[in-house]
Amino acid sequence: MSGSVLLPGAIGLNGDGQPTTLGVMGGGQLGRMFVQAAQIMGYFTVVLDPDVISPAGLVSHHHIQTDYLDPQGLVQLMQRCAAITTEFENVPAGALVTLGAARPTAPSADAVAIAQDRIQEKAHLARSGVPVAPYAVIESAADLAAVADDLLPGILKTARLGYDGKGQVRVGTRAELAAAWKALKGVPCVLEKMLPLAAECSVIVARGWNGECVHFAPQRNLHRQGILAVTQAYEENMPLALSQQAVEAAKNIANELHYVGVLCVEFFVLTEGSPERASLGALVVNEMAPRPHNSGHYTLDACDLSQFDLQVRTLAGLPLVQPRQHSAAVMLNLLGDLWVNGVTPRWNAVLALPGVHLHLYGKLQANKGRKMGHLTVTAASAAQANATALQAASLLGVEAF
Structure with missing residues (x-):
């Protein structure tokens, strides 16, 4: 279906006076933010997810509550939608094959299948000419x-x-x-x-059906126990040469896949002077995610177009323009650990800080390690953004960075 894409005229009401509808496989927070971005542009939305209280299903026009491989659920999704995307890489690729045979589906089943399997992923990265560990x-x-x-x-x-x-x-x-x-x-x-690492970073690109590709500047990431904790997004977070190398590598990966949609590529930055640097270069690709990414949530508040706006545009075949970041930003992940013994975090004190944007995902159960929301701090400078984010972290009992 790669040649059958929506046109800009598909925004709003179609020729029959009915709203154009976009679908998403998966009902988590990424699906929720996609749905909200699509609705702002006038689209109706459908979510397919088995969870009756899925964050995306709660805010969508329609929620098909079935398993991802349920034939009747997939038929309902195809009947309701003009085009379909996914919000996480573990949606069965077979379901995307079925959907892609009847509707424009982005990313494709082939791209998702590669991202689902580290062995295939490593082989693809090698074909793309990017360094891996x-x-x-x-x-x-x-x-x-x-x-x-x-x-x-x-x-x-x-x-x-x-x-x-x-x-x-x-x-x-x-x-x-x-x-x-x-x-x-x-x-x-x-x-x-295991390589000697100085930092971790990621690049988010959006590639359209016509091969046009735009990107966000690399963001620097801090993980704790394998979960993203902090993202710092501003010009000073990485040397310019490294930033350019990361963007070029991410675009090469997307182009080699003939990818359509939003793609995140995560990188390791090697310690200066490490013996591996001579053969691998300063950056090593860790993995890719065929969807919007946790490290790109700051784009909702710090950019003129968010990663979810670009997800809507790529799916619908709308024009892509290079997003512009208007504020330095720091994002803190909010995990279920913050709701200790059922006590609500100190939102009033946090929201009294300048430039703070609170996003909670509508999840009703706060479990340890579960992503419940995120906090983005925007400011005129990196120093201001970091200082305020550290204040917020202290108020919430989050470890400093």
């Missing part, structure tokens, strides 16, 4: 025995269904590697060599 694929006992010693210490990652630190084990010795693979039930894995 030294790694080995482990699918059998023979593969395990053949792992080179110089890949240790490393991180063993399941090839599928790993996110927010899940499905990952740090290993220092061959014995630890064997035990970790056994603990992961012997599923296909990738062992990545």
Whole structure:
């Protein structure tokens, strides 16, 4: 369906006097923010998600409450929608194949399938000419025995269904590697060599059906226990040469995939002078996410177009323009840990700070490690944004950065 895309005239009412409807597979916070961006532009929306109280389903015009592979649910989605997207990479690629045969679907099933499998993902990154950490694929006992010693210490990652630190084990010795693979039930894995890291960053690009591509400037990220904790988005967060290298790599990856939609590429920045730098360069690609990304949430408040605005535009075949950032920004993830013993965080004190934007996702159960919302601080300078974000973190009991 790549040649059958919506035209700009599809905004608002169509020729039959009915509103054009966009669909999204998945009902989490990313789907919720996509739905809200689409509705601002006049679209009706449909969410397919099995959860009766999914954050996106609660705010959408329609919520199809079925499993992602349910044939009747998929038919309903196709009947209601002019085009369909997804909000997380673990939507079954088979469902996207079905949808893509009848409606413009972005990203494509092929792109999502690659992102769902670290083994395929590594191969695609190699084809795109971007550097990755030294790694080995482990699918059998023979593969395990053949792992080179110089890949240790490393991180063993399941090839599928790993996110927010899940499905990952740090290993220092061959014995630890064997035990970790056994603990992961012997599923296909990738062992990545641990590199000396100075920082982590990500780049979000949006690519249209016609191959046009725009991007946001790289954002610098801090993870804790495998979950994004802080994103710093302003010009001074990375040297210009590194920023340009990251943007070029992200666009190469999107182009090689013939990708349509919003794509996030996460990078490791190697420590200056590390022995790997001569062969790998200053940046190493960690992974890609075929959707808007947690590290891009600041764009809702600090840019003239958000990542979700661009998701709507790419899906609907609307013009893409280079987004402009008007404020320095720092984003803090708000996890369920903040609701200690059922006590509500100190929102009044936080909202009294200048430039603070609170986004809560409508989730009714606050569990440890669960993403409940985010806080973005915007300011005229990076120093002001960081200072206010540190004040907010202190008020909320979040670890300083």
